Amino acid sequence: xxxxxxxxxxxxxxxxxxxxxxxxxxxxxxxxxxxxxxxxxxxxxxxxxxxxxxxxxxxxxxxxxxxxxxxxxxxxxxxxxxxxxxxxxxxxxxxxxxxxxxxxxxxxxxxxxxxxxxxxxxxxxxxxxxxxxxxxxxxxxxxxxxxxxxxxxxxxxxxxxxxxxxxxxxxxxxxxxxxxxxxxxxxxxxxxxxxxxxxxxxxxxxxxxxxxxxxxxxxxxxxxxxxxxxxxxxxxxxxxxxxxxxxxxxxxxxxxxxxx
Numbered sequence: 414x415x416x417x418x419x420x421x422x423x424x425x426x427x428x429x430x431x432x433x434x435x436x437x438x439x440x441x442x443x444x445x446x447x448x449x450x451x452x453x454x455x456x457x458x459x460x461x462x463x464x465x466x467x468x469x470x471x472x473x474x475x476x477x478x479x480x481x482x483x484x485x486x487x488x489x490x491x492x493x494x495x496x497x498x499x500x501x502x503x504x505x506x507x508x509x510x511x512x513x514x515x516x517x518x519x520x521x522x523x524x525x526x527x528x529x530x531x532x533x534x535x536x537x538x539x540x541x542x543x544x545x546x547x548x549x550x551x552x553x554x555x556x557x558x559x560x561x562x563x564x565x566x567x568x569x570x571x572x573x574x575x576x577x578x579x580x581x582x583x584x585x586x587x588x589x590x591x592x593x594x595x596x597x598x599x600x601x602x603x604x605x606x607x608x609x610x611x612x613x614x615x616x617x618x619x620x621x622x623x624x625x626x627x628x629x630x631x632x633x634x635x636x637x638x639x640x641x642x643x644x645x646x647x648x649x650x651x652x653x654x655x656x657x658x659x660x661x662x663x664x665x666x667x668x669x670x671x672x673x
Contacts, residue, residue: 418608419490422453425597429456430590435463437483438540438559445485445542445555452487457593479578480535480562480589484600485555488541490608493553497650500525500539501619502607503558506599507535508622510592511562515582522624523643523652524665527562531672532577535562560596564589575672612648620645631671632663638671 434440437456444450460476474481491499504521512519515529522528527535538559543551563569563578564587579587606615620626625643632641632654641654641661651662 418605419487421487422451423597424453424484424486424601424604425455425594426453427451427455428590428593428597429454431456431458433460433462434458436461436559437481438538438557439463441483441485441557441559442540442542445557450485452485454485455482455593455597456485457482457590474561474563475566475568478563478565478589480560480564480593480596482560482593482596484558484560484597486558486604488553488556491553492612495612495648496539496541496553496556497524498607498612498615498648499556499558500537500650501646501648502603502615503537503539503560503600505615505618505622506603507537507560507562507596510596510599511535511579513595514579514587519622520624521619521622522670523646524650526624528624529577529582532575533563533573534577534579534582535560558600562592562596564592616646616648632668633671634663634668 431437431440437458441450441456458481461474461481488499504525504527507527508519508521511527511529511534518530520528525537526533540557540559541553542555544554563576565580566578567581569576603615623643623646626645627642629640629642631638639656641656644653644655646652647662651664654661654663
């Protein structure tokens with residue numbers, strides 16, 4: 414039986430537009446700590462000066478052209494031992510949203526990049542707030558879900574290998590704040606599914622959208638590059654592979670993609 418969805422405000426019930434901010438994730442996290450960010454609050458930036466990506470990378474974006482947002486989620490009801498399930502739900506929501514405009518060819522490059530064909534259209538950075546409780550226990554109280562999606566930008570930093578925007582894909586300009594509101598609806602749908610305990614469906618949806626699934630890819634671990642086949646991703650966020658001789662699972666950070 415599915416769990417009951419908690420009575421929480423909808424994601425995007427309040428969208429606060431920031432003219433300029435260092436990082437929407439930083440802003441949202443500070444608001445949580447100050448008690449100023451109820452569940453579902455979204456911070457949308459016109460300009461972000463120190464956007465964050467995974468493992469300290471920087472997210473470069475043209476002011477006023479893209480979706481730069483962070484959503485505050487209350488997460489006490491989610492399984493704390495499997496935080497990647499939230500990342501899966503968010504990635505599926507983003508991929509489904511983008512598919513409305515591209516019609517096809519959208520996928521999720523493990524762990525949390527949104528791709529169109531072999532080009533990066535967006536990325537996700539989730540930061541969790543763990544609070545201490547009595548008897549030295551801890552609780553996963555909140556998550557800040559940072560999402561960046563290239564919308565109208567057509568000129569990118571030369572250091573970025575393979576970016577693409579919705580305008581380049583569709584040939585049309587879009588209004589980022591309206592797209593943000595639409596994306597919030599997709600986030601709400603998949604967050605509710607997660608709260609209902611529909612973990613298997615979320616994992617299946619993520620793997621159905623997985624970039625290069627069942628294909629041979631090149632990964633790098635340390636200084637060693639090697640070929641292997643991508644089989645899927647488990648609920649702990651490990652990439653499942655098989656090199657023809659044996660299966661091997663990799664946690665994020667252990668390997669990186671080599672994409673020509």
